[in-house]
Amino acid sequence: MFDFLTNKLSSAFAHLTGQAYLSEKNISETIAKVKEALIQADVPFGAVEKFINEIQEEVVGQKVLKSLKPSEQFVDVVHKKLVAFLGGQNNHASLELTFPTTIMVMGLQGSGKTTTIAKLAHYYKAKGKAKIIVCGSVDFYRPAAIDQLETLARQININFYRPQSTFPLKAAQEIFNYARSLKADIILLDTAGRLHIDNTMLQELQEIDSSLQPHHKFLVLDAMTGQESLRVAKAFEQSIGFEGAILTKVDSDTRAGAAFAFAYELKKPILFLGTGEKPSDFELFRPERVAGRLLGMGDMQTLMEQADEKIKKHEQEEAEKALRQGRFTLDDFAKQMDMMNRMGSFSQILKFIPGISAQAIPQDKMLQAEAEMKKFKAIISSMTPKERLDHKLLQASRKKRVAQGAGVEVSDINILLQRFEQMQQFVKLFKKMGKMPGLR
Ligand SMILES: Nc1nc2c(ncn2[C@@H]2O[C@H](COP(=O)(O)OP(=O)(O)OP(=O)(O)O)[C@@H](O)[C@H]2O)c(=O)[nH]1
Ligand SMILES: [Mg+2]
Numbered sequence: 001m002f003d004f005l006t007n008k009l010s011s012a013f014a015h016l017t018g019q020a021y022l023s024e025k026n027i028s029e030t031i032a033k034v035k036e037a038l039i040q041a042d043v044p045f046g047a048v049e050k051f052i053n054e055i056q057e058e059v060v061g062q063k064v065l066k067s068l069k070p071s072e073q074f075v076d077v078v079h080k081k082l083v084a085f086l087g088g089q090n091n092h093a094s095l096e097l098t099f100p101t102t103i104m105v106m107g108l109q110g111s112g113k114t115t116t117i118a119k120l121a122h123y124y125k126a127k128g129k130a131k132i133i134v135c136g137s138v139d140f141y142r143p144a145a146i147d148q149l150e151t152l153a154r155q156i157n158i159n160f161y162r163p164q165s166t167f168p169l170k171a172a173q174e175i176f177n178y179a180r181s182l183k184a185d186i187i188l189l190d191t192a193g194r195l196h197i198d199n200t201m202l203q204e205l206q207e208i209d210s211s212l213q214p215h216h217k218f219l220v221l222d223a224m225t226g227q228e229s230l231r232v233a234k235a236f237e238q239s240i241g242f243e244g245a246i247l248t249k250v251d252s253d254t255r256a257g258a259a260f261a262f263a264y265e266l267k268k269p270i271l272f273l274g275t276g277e278k279p280s281d282f283e284l285f286r287p288e289r290v291a292g293r294l295l296g297m298g299d300m301q302t303l304m305e306q307a308d309e310k311i312k313k314h315e316q317e318e319a320e321k322a323l324r325q326g327r328f329t330l331d332d333f334a335k336q337m338d339m340m341n342r343m344g345s346f347s348q349i350l351k352f353i354p355g356i357s358a359q360a361i362p363q364d365k366m367l368q369a370e371a372e373m374k375k376f377k378a379i380i381s382s383m384t385p386k387e388r389l390d391h392k393l394l395q396a397s398r399k400k401r402v403a404q405g406a407g408v409e410v411s412d413i414n415i416l417l418q419r420f421e422q423m424q425q426f427v428k429l430f431k432k433m434g435k436m437p438g439l440r
Contacts, residue, residue, distance in 0.1 A: 001290075001293065002256040003351075004253060004254075005037060005255060005256040006293060006295075008036075008037035008040065008041070009078075010296030012030055012033035013071070013074075013296075016074065016075075020070075021070065022070040027059055030074070031055060031056060034052070034055070034078065035048060035052045040255070042227055042257025042258075043261065044227055044230070044261045044265065046264075047260055047261065051081060051085055054081055055078060055081055058077050058081075059077055082290075082295070084287075085260060085263065086260065086263050086291060087263040087269050088287060089287070095284075097124065097130070097185075097186065098215075099130065099185040099186065100184060100185055101187070101215045101216065102176065102179075102189065102216070103188050103189065103214060103216045104214040105188065105190055105191060105246075106205055106217065106218070106220065106242065107193055107220030107221060107222075107232075107236075108194065109142075109193035109194055109195050110193065110195075111193060111220045111221060111248060112220050112222060112246075112274055113220045114139075114145065114149050114190050116218075116246055116248060116274060117135050117149065117188045117190045118135075118149075118152040118156055119272070119274060119281070119282035120218075121133045121135060121153075121188060123282055125156070130185040130186045132159065132182055132183060132185050132186075133185065133186045134161060134179035134187050134188070135153050135159070135189075135190065136160065136188075136190065137190035138168040138171045138190070138191055138204075138208065139191060140166045140168065140171070140192065141192045142192070145190075146162060149190055152279065155279070156279050159184070163175055168192070168208060169208055172208045175187065176189075176212050189208070191208070197231075197232060202235070202236075202239040216243055217242040217243055218243060219232075219236050219242040219245045220248060221246070221248065221262065222258075223247045223248060223254040223258045224249050224252055227257055227258070227261050229261065229262060230265055230266070233245065234265075234266070244269040245270050246270070246271055246273075247270050247272070247273050247274065248273075249274060250274065251274075251275045251281070263287075270285040271284070271285055275348075276348075280310070286302075293352075303349070303352035303353070310339075310343055311342060319335065319336065319339070323427060323430060324431065325431065326432075328423060328424050328427040329388060330383065330387070330388045331380075331385075331388040331389060333376075333420055334376075337373050337377055340373070341373075345366075346361075346366045346369055346370055347363070347366050372415075375412055375416075378406040378407070380416075381406070382402045382406040387402070391417060391420065399413050
């Protein structure tokens, strides 16, 4: 996410880390780099100027030079400023929904509205409070739009309603009444977008808005559109109004300008980030964490939260217990790979880890590791339960059978077993270390 700016900013500070002294020259060079990074990231010029001036004031106002750890202090100033410019400590109190609630999702064509509906449903469902969720679309411009929502609804197992009327307002009312009859906790309304802001679209939305009076109106903005998203947001704000934005496609090579432009100019919160095409690729937007990631500090907190959400508690406990006992079978190995998979791709996971820049590990190495993992999983699932618990059983004839079952070569199985035995050694070492009093 925001790789471009992350790489630029972290490299601007990289040569300062650990230095006991900073000169004014060091500082002004770094500030110049930060400025260049922001401009290249398509952050609106006014915002960049203000940002840089404020940093300069604080940093050169000698607080930093005289502090004990000047470089850390410097990064801290920039971090705080980034947080402020991305919306401050914005609390998401309003996102604690009171049921029943109606959410209307708006935005330009292709910005990600329909996908976002599925993400919102998935998000609130996972929180466990919303039992009945109904979604429906009033997008009659793109023939496949409604089918797309239906497919997504089925995939995440929520209710979908297809209106009889093809007049947006009437259709919206139908969806609403249907949801009411089901006593739905959440009603999600998908709307039509246009390529550009146009009056028919806005008028349609206004009518739906005043008839249904949705509790929440979210504007979906494509982060790839950069500063252009600002113009869109302003038009929506003037004619309909909305509570906050959902920034989509931040997994693409977007440069972060949209996030700054929106938060800085509209003074409204960005509520969520869309980080991929799947319903689970969605997270709350938390300025302090995003700022941390931008500065290459990682974001272990979000990673841990995602782990808690995607990996069940008993699975975590089981894995931990096995490790403590020094036990590690192929079965455990398969389970671990499966848990990893649920967290995302290697490159997605690495981005949360401090000190690892997105470029540190070449993309092809990462893809290679992922392909290997897939192969390993296929191999293990072709084994009998007994073999999974005791890999020593795998002599030549068994290997042949497993290789055939998994559609791989025997040499692939040997690679897997080699890796696996290395990991087993680690686990044993881990157990021994656990017994040493100093290392607990
Ligand atoms: N990588 C990535 N792709 C996304 C994200 N959100 C949406 N997309 C993709 O963007 C495309 C458009 O998304 P939709 O949800 O159909 O957008 P929409 O606003 O409903 O589009 P219209 O109904 O045509 O107005 C689809 O191919 C989605 O898979 C995201 O966060 N990351
Ligand atoms: Mg759509």
